[in-house]
Amino acid sequence: MVDIATRVHNHKWKIDPIVRSLIDTDFYKLLMCQSVFRNRPETQVTFSLINRATHIPLADLVDEGELREQLDHIRSLSLSRGESTWMRGNMFYGKRQMFTPEFMDWFEKLRLPPYHLERVGDQYELTFEGSWPEVMLWEIPALAVLMELRSRTVLHGMEKFELQVLYARAMTKLWEKVETLREIDGLRLADFGTRRRHSFLWQDWCVRAMHEGLGDKFVGTSNCLIAKNRDLEAIGTNAHELPMVYAALAQSDEELARAPYDVLSDWHEEHEGNLRIILPDTYGTKGFLENAPDWLAGWTGIRVDSGDPAKGAEMAIDWWKARGEDPSNKLVIFSDGLDEAKIAALHAQFSGRVRVSFGWGTYLTNDFRGLVPGDALAPFSMVCKAVAADGRPTVKLSDNPNKAMGPVEEVARYKRVFGVETQAAQPVEV
Amino acid sequence: MVDIATRVHNHKWKIDPIVRSLIDTDFYKLLMCQSVFRNRPETQVTFSLINRATHIPLADLVDEGELREQLDHIRSLSLSRGESTWMRGNMFYGKRQMFTPEFMDWFEKLRLPPYHLERVGDQYELTFEGSWPEVMLWEIPALAVLMELRSRTVLHGMEKFELQVLYARAMTKLWEKVETLREIDGLRLADFGTRRRHSFLWQDWCVRAMHEGLGDKFVGTSNCLIAKNRDLEAIGTNAHELPMVYAALAQSDEELARAPYDVLSDWHEEHEGNLRIILPDTYGTKGFLENAPDWLAGWTGIRVDSGDPAKGAEMAIDWWKARGEDPSNKLVIFSDGLDEAKIAALHAQFSGRVRVSFGWGTYLTNDFRGLVPGDALAPFSMVCKAVAADGRPTVKLSDNPNKAMGPVEEVARYKRVFGVETQAAQPVEV
Numbered sequence: 022m023v024d025i026a027t028r029v030h031n032h033k034w035k036i037d038p039i040v041r042s043l044i045d046t047d048f049y050k051l052l053m054c055q056s057v058f059r060n061r062p063e064t065q066v067t068f069s070l071i072n073r074a075t076h077i078p079l080a081d082l083v084d085e086g087e088l089r090e091q092l093d094h095i096r097s098l099s100l101s102r103g104e105s106t107w108m109r110g111n112m113f114y115g116k117r118q119m120f121t122p123e124f125m126d127w128f129e130k131l132r133l134p135p136y137h138l139e140r141v142g143d144q145y146e147l148t149f150e151g152s153w154p155e156v157m158l159w160e161i162p163a164l165a166v167l168m169e170l171r172s173r174t175v176l177h178g179m180e181k182f183e184l185q186v187l188y189a190r191a192m193t194k195l196w197e198k199v200e201t202l203r204e205i206d207g208l209r210l211a212d213f214g215t216r217r218r219h220s221f222l223w224q225d226w227c228v229r230a231m232h233e234g235l236g237d238k239f240v241g242t243s244n245c246l247i248a249k250n251r252d253l254e255a256i257g258t259n260a261h262e263l264p265m266v267y268a269a270l271a272q273s274d275e276e277l278a279r280a281p282y283d284v285l286s287d288w289h290e291e292h293e294g295n296l297r298i299i300l301p302d303t304y305g306t307k308g309f310l311e312n313a314p315d316w317l318a319g320w321t322g323i324r325v326d327s328g329d330p331a332k333g334a335e336m337a338i339d340w341w342k343a344r345g346e347d348p349s350n351k352l353v354i355f356s357d358g359l360d361e362a363k364i365a366a367l368h369a370q371f372s373g374r375v376r377v378s379f380g381w382g383t384y385l386t387n388d389f390r391g392l393v394p395g396d397a398l399a400p401f402s403m404v405c406k407a408v409a410a411d412g413r414p415t416v417k418l419s420d421n422p423n424k425a426m427g428p429v430e431e432v433a434r435y436k437r438v439f440g441v442e443t444q445a446a447q448p449v450e451v
Numbered sequence: 452m453v454d455i456a457t458r459v460h461n462h463k464w465k466i467d468p469i470v471r472s473l474i475d476t477d478f479y480k481l482l483m484c485q486s487v488f489r490n491r492p493e494t495q496v497t498f499s500l501i502n503r504a505t506h507i508p509l510a511d512l513v514d515e516g517e518l519r520e521q522l523d524h525i526r527s528l529s530l531s532r533g534e535s536t537w538m539r540g541n542m543f544y545g546k547r548q549m550f551t552p553e554f555m556d557w558f559e560k561l562r563l564p565p566y567h568l569e570r571v572g573d574q575y576e577l578t579f580e581g582s583w584p585e586v587m588l589w590e591i592p593a594l595a596v597l598m599e600l601r602s603r604t605v606l607h608g609m610e611k612f613e614l615q616v617l618y619a620r621a622m623t624k625l626w627e628k629v630e631t632l633r634e635i636d637g638l639r640l641a642d643f644g645t646r647r648r649h650s651f652l653w654q655d656w657c658v659r660a661m662h663e664g665l666g667d668k669f670v671g672t673s674n675c676l677i678a679k680n681r682d683l684e685a686i687g688t689n690a691h692e693l694p695m696v697y698a699a700l701a702q703s704d705e706e707l708a709r710a711p712y713d714v715l716s717d718w719h720e721e722h723e724g725n726l727r728i729i730l731p732d733t734y735g736t737k738g739f740l741e742n743a744p745d746w747l748a749g750w751t752g753i754r755v756d757s758g759d760p761a762k763g764a765e766m767a768i769d770w771w772k773a774r775g776e777d778p779s780n781k782l783v784i785f786s787d788g789l790d791e792a793k794i795a796a797l798h799a800q801f802s803g804r805v806r807v808s809f810g811w812g813t814y815l816t817n818d819f820r821g822l823v824p825g826d827a828l829a830p831f832s833m834v835c836k837a838v839a840a841d842g843r844p845t846v847k848l849s850d851n852p853n854k855a856m857g858p859v860e861e862v863a864r865y866k867r868v869f870g871v872e873t874q875a876a877q878p879v880e881v
Contacts, residue, residue, distance in 0.1 A: 024454040182663040186626040189619035196616040233612040 322352025328420025752782025758850025
């Protein structure tokens with residue numbers, strides 16, 4: 022029987038909002054936001070959308086009016102009481118009151134700041150300017166909105182059963198991955214797929230399917246709203262944004278060289294245990310580890326997010342050994358361009374030697390490759406990054422030159438300061 | 452939002468009924484029923500379930516209590532006003548009032564007669580006795596109930612997302628067939644899959660998917676309830692049951708030899724056009740055609756339901772030519788054990804030479820092969836047949852000795868009377 026009231030109510034929506042909650046975002050954004058709120062609240066930053074897949078004409082695929090409506094809707098959101106209660110009272114990484122009362126008071130009053138949107142050729146220029154803790158929260162919803170609007174455009178032309186079969190195929194595809202992954206003894210895997218998801222409902226489905234299909238091997242999701250709704254662990258630590266902005270703010274080459282460690286020094290004061298995860302690749306993993314202070318070797322683990330992942334992990338293992346640490350107690354989290362085969366291979370290579378974990382993103386929540394003509398639903402590489410801080414450009418090098426960003430002369434300076442030599446280029450798929 | 456009333460109402464169901472309507476049956480059963488009601492209303496018949504797949508331990512897979520509940524529920528059904536209006540007023544095969552007021556008056560009052568159910572080893576003995584027009588209507592619901600109860604047993608042990616992926620895979624499988632079939636120019640195909648369907652909801656899904664995916668190439672469904680609900684053509688003509696019972700009633704070999712033609716003579720009076728379809732294989736296609744009266748060659752077409760289908764069609768083409776008919780005006784309906792590859796091959800071989808059409812059954816509505824461990828949802832060959840009429844056993848020979856049925860000495864007599872020589876055996880999958 023149709024619930025008439027629901028149907029009539031649904032007719033009243035002007036749009037079908039993609040992002041309906043401020044916590045429909047990655048857990049690490051909230052952790053970082055609190056850290057920034059505490060340590061660098063006055064910093065002015067600019068975040069900008071960067072579509073690395075320039076062959077995808079985003080501005081042709083996504084209607085500007087619809088995009089504005091979705092972004093405006095996000096600006097209307099504020100933290101609900103239930104969301105606030107969850108953040109204040111839930112245990113994250115074994116700790117209660119992960120978020121301080123001061124931060125929560127601020128977050129409860131937050132509305133996201135204005136955006137700047139302009140069509141340039143077949144792409145959008147989408148930027149956000151303002152204070153760092155506010156602007157940084159645009160990253161994930163902005164990406165999720167663009168990805169899902171692009172999905173909607175493609176789906177719009179499809180008929181009812183065609184759509185049902187499309188999702189049937191996507192479900193089958195994901196389940197085959199589950200069937201492969203659940204054979205791996207000792208696997209630990211989390212969903213990191215919010216930003217590039219096909220859609221919110223699809224991410225929610227994927228997370229629930231993984232939960233049923235993998236049982237304890239599925240350790241949680243980076244998406245706070247889904248973690249809350251489905252009673253799962255919220256997963257995540259920190260990202261390149263912190264060292265990038267800290268580095269941009271450095272007044273000298275000396276300060277610049279120290280910036281990535283200053284970030285982790287602040288983090289060290291705030292977090293312990295499984296939240297003490299080094300993300301070493303912002304300006305090259307090799308140099309970062311060589312020059313790292315000894316206290317960093319005492320941290321719980323490392324996240325490998327660019328370059329050859331096996332090489333990155335071996336480098337960390339050697340580094341721990343050199344610093345007198347036992348790698349078998351250490352955690353290595355792989356999170357770059359994973360799929361089930363890569364997960365299986367990396368697990369086979371490193372399990373036993375270190376504790377291995379996986380943050381699985383795009384090919385978990387958006388593997389629609391090969392499902393529609395012209396592969397029009399295939400995911401693509403789009404990011405939303407801090408490009409400036411207090412008027413100075415940011416730079417990212419990473420362990421893959423194809424992921425580098427920043428003005429040419431600044432990139433050169435950073436390479437010199439951080440002693441980055443020639444790097445092996447890897448294709449950036451997602 | 453949950454419709455509370457619906458949910459509470461659903462709690463009140465004692466069972467989840469599989470067959471919920473007397474017209475959840477094949478259209479040809481209703482056509483034949485009317486013919487029997489007119490020509491042989493007093494004949495007493497026995498119908499019996501025959502599980503040809505003796506390796507499937509039906510009585511272990513299907514709980515006797517649940518089976519009784521489902522059969523009892525079917526006995527509680529009567530024609531609804533809307534169903535009666537549809538049968539009385541709808542146009543079938545281009546004709547209004549296909550069903551006479553006399554027949555409808557009778558049908559509106561009908562409740563299905565008692566059943567006899569007994570467990571014998573790991574199988575059920577399920578029989579129905581009484582007047583022919585009443586008992587014959589048990590065939591399809593009895594089969595559908597057994598198939599779906601067996602499905603439910605297997606599905607009972609599966610979890611939520613596992614179930615969703617099961618149906619996702621089944622949908623994908625069907626849609627791949629649709630994608631193959633829609634490339635065939637001039638294809639005409641109907642659903643004949645009621646009796647062996649995985650479940651009612653699944654048949655309904657399959658029919659709607661075919662309707663969307665194949666467009667005009669999908670000409671309708673044999674299931675009257677689905678045809679009515681989905682505004683599709685109800686499809687079907689007649690079956691072996693008619694010549695089998697007419698033959699059993701014959702008092703001499705001479706009468707026996709004439710019986711298959713007597714059936715069609717009665718049918719000739721009642722129907723025209725696309726309903727004048729010969730089903731020639733009950734006692735061997737070859738002999739049937741050789742001895743057929745000339746007026747039969749004037750009929751619209753033939754249905755090929757056993758033996759090598761290409762051979763059967765060639766035989767019909769030769770026969771039409773020999774009787775001075777132009778085969779290119781004739782309709783050949785293939786309906787035995789079809790799948791998309793066989794459909795494509797037969798279409799390629801005969802389209803242009805005759806008008807070709809397909810009645811697609813089991814592998815349309817129950818292709819769950821390979822989808823669960825142990826292939827526990829694979830369809831199997833189960834029928835429900837008239838085994839006696841007025842105390843005399845029935846016999847079926849067909850063009851495949853593996854489909855033959857009846858007492859040995861009677862089979863021998865029929866072979867003699869109908870001049871059936873050695874036949875090539877074909878495996879009976881479904």
